[in-house]
Amino acid sequence: MGNVKSALEKAMEKAAKIGELTPEEKEHIKEQEQLKIWLSEFYRGKLDRDNLWQKLKGKKTSLLKEAQQYLIASLGLGSTPEEFKTRRDGILAIETHKETQRTPAIEQILDSIEILKKEYQDRKE
Numbered sequence: 001m002g003n004v005k006s007a008l009e010k011a012m013e014k015a016a017k018i019g020e021l022t023p024e025e026k027e028h029i030k031e032q033e034q035l036k037i038w039l040s041e042f043y044r045g046k047l048d049r050d051n052l053w054q055k056l057k058g059k060k061t062s063l064l065k066e067a068q069q070y071l072i073a074s075l076g077l078g079s080t081p082e083e084f085k086t087r088r089d090g091i092l093a094i095e096t097h098k099e100t101q102r103t104p105a106i107e108q109i110l111d112s113i114e115i116l117k118k119e120y121q122d123r124k125e
Helices: 007-018 023-043 049-056 061-073 081-095 103-124
Strands: none
Touching: 023 049, 023 061, 049 061, 049 081, 061 081, 081 103
């Protein structure tokens, strides 16, 4: 009879497990932290497009999308042409890792953003 658990014991065990991360969740968090380090180095010029491409080679599509989202979020109207080009190159390099690539569509969108950025700068001046 010592092996029979009460309903309270079972509920307490379930409650303890709810707060625990799965191994997949732990791995994803670790990958996200590493991605942020790589992107920080990329933004500061310590990694170029090719180095970033190498580091992301073989990574899950979800992580590649996150990397692109971070790069897109870092685009701003006040960014320099060099910063814009660097981020553009990074976004396109990451796209080549995906099974289903949408490179032409992404290039078109980035071209449109660049035109808007130039118009903004011209009007600002």
